[in-house]
Amino acid sequence: MLLVAAGLLLIAGALAAAYQYHSARVERRHQLVTQANILAASVTAAIAFDDRAAAQEYVNALMLDPRLDAAAVYNEAHRQVAGFQRAGSEPIADSLAADGRAPHQRQLVEVPARQGATTVGRVYLRAADTPLMVQLTRYSGVALLTIMAVLMLAVLAVAQGVLTRANDALHRRATELADANERLNIEMAQRARTEEALRQSQKMEAIGQLSGGIAHDFNNLLMIIKSSLTLLQQKLLQGDPSADGTPASPPRERGSDDGREAREQRIRHYLDVAQDGIDRAASLTQRLLSFARQQPLSPRLLRLDVLVRDIRPLLEHSVGSGVEIDYRLDSHRPVLCDANQMENTILNLVVNARDAMPDGGRIVIGVDDLRIDADHPMEGLPDGDYVHLRVVDNGMGMSEEVRRKAFEPFFTTKPVGKGTGLGLSTIFGFIVQSRGLASIDSGPGRGTTIHIVLPHVPGEATPEVA
Missing domain, CATH: 3.30.565.10 (Histidine kinase-like ATPase, C-terminal domain)
Known part of the structure; x- marks a missing residue:
């Protein structure tokens, strides 16, 4: 975008310089025509009477204008009546005498000298080349403004490039920081999960060790109780009267036998309930051992x-x-x-x-x-x-x-x-x-x-x- 603007400024500067140059040329030609008309009006009588000295005096007055390079006055017979040229310049020839056409040089003007309606001669003026310093002075303003504008655009372009690179660097840095922050958050979340898992593992390990120790001791006690209940149940099934802790007695009547049998049935029921409770307690200890990872596996x-x-x-x-x-x-x-x-x-x-x-x-x-x-x-x-x-x-x-x-x-x-x-x-x-x-x-x-x-x-x- 800045390059386009710089190009447009250069084109605008060139157009301004061209316009200024064209305007100066038009203005100078207009001045030449005016001077030529004034000279033609002044030398008309001198041409008519072929008064070369008088005509030359009018022409010599123009020599004081440094912008003129040469001047010439010709009569209708195409003879030069008066004229001058700067050192190193060629005299102005009457072009009408050669081919009957007026000259079309940009720095040369030709006007007729008339006395009434009769043309008695012709006046030629040629402008001198504009000095280089004058041209530089004339176009330096436009050129300087154009150069300054281009330089400003160049500085802006460089500044924009620097700002763009700085912005890109900041963007990359911000992206890197965002990525680093995201990784940090992920690592923090991962660390939190790991710490939670570690705490949970330590908690489970502690509970497992406690459960395993209790289960082993509790299982040993259960085995003792279970063995005692099994022996007691076996003795009851064998009809051993010492099973209830009383000494043997002589045979009793039928009613006494029925009462003892009912009592033995209740004892067997209680023993069965106790055995079932012990079996469930043993199953519970096996689960505790399984959780504690101490159960025997195959x-x-x-x-x-x-x-x-x-x-x-x-x-x-x-x-x-x-x-x-x-x-x-x-x-x-x-x-x-x-x-x-x-x-x-x-x-x-x-x-x-x-x-x-x-x-x-x-x-x-x-x-x-x-x-x-x-x-x-x-x-x-x-x-x-x-x-x-x-x-x-x-x-x-x-x-x-x-x-x-x-x-x-x-x-x-x-x-x-x-x-x-x-x-x-x-x-x-x-x-x-x-x-x-x-x-x-x-x-x-x-x-x-x-x-x-x-x-x-x-x-x-x-x-x-x-």
Whole structure:
């Protein structure tokens, strides 16, 4: 844009100079014509009477004008009556004498000398060349203004270029700062998530160690109680009268036998209730040990797609007719894990999905291959090949607070008596103990997806032995 403006200014300056030059030439010619007319009127009588001295006096008066280069007066016979020329200049010839045509030189004018209606001669005046200094003085103003304007435009162009480069540099700097700020925010968010995950891991580890220690001690006490109750029950079944702590007595009548039998039946009932409570308490300790990752496992190579197909009737029976199960079993890679615990894990997840859809719905059980590398990272797992198990429902979903606490032991959203809060925590402990990763993706109104990722172990899956 500035180059265009500079070009326009140069063109305007050139046009102004040309106009000034043309105006000066027209003005000078007009002055020549006026001087020639005055000379012609002055020398008419001298020409008519052929008074060369008088004519020359009028011509010599013009020599005082430095703008004139030459002058000549001719009569009708084409003889020069008077004239002059500057040193180094040629005299003016009567062109009419040569070809009968008036001259058409730009610096030469010709006017007739008339006496009344009769032309008695001709007067010629030729202007001198304008000196260089005069020309420079005449056009210097326009040239100076044009040059100044061009220089100003050049300075503006340079300044604009500098400002443009500075603006580009500032823009790049602002972009770099914005990118750095964005990376910093991402790193801060990542650090916050990592710190939260670390705190959660430390919390779970502490709870797991505490739960594992309590479970071991509690399990030992349960074994002592269970053994004592088993021995007591065996003695009652053998009819040992010392079982109730009283000495043997002689046989009694029929009524006494009936009373003792009723009392023994009540004792057996109480023993059965106690045994059931101990079994449930033992199951609870096993869950605690599973969460603490201290339960004994029997890992073997198995394919999750085959395992899901094997327990398909059990899964469909567990959810009932109001829930549809969609199986998407696309992976055939084996993993190393405890088959019984994995069956319980899948069954537990399916039952939880069913409970999240009280009005019925659809559950998707998917198994597919997964590759973790630099382009597809997953926090908490090294690069490699994995098998991805997911259980998806379209139920009510979880809030973010519930989702964060879902794997914590004894945390449940179910009513009192409907859940222990150890289901997902047990699954979490089992998966971590199997060198895998468990996570939850959920939100209010958009259902829940439980992700389980286990490392692929090359080899042939071992069929389960009945």
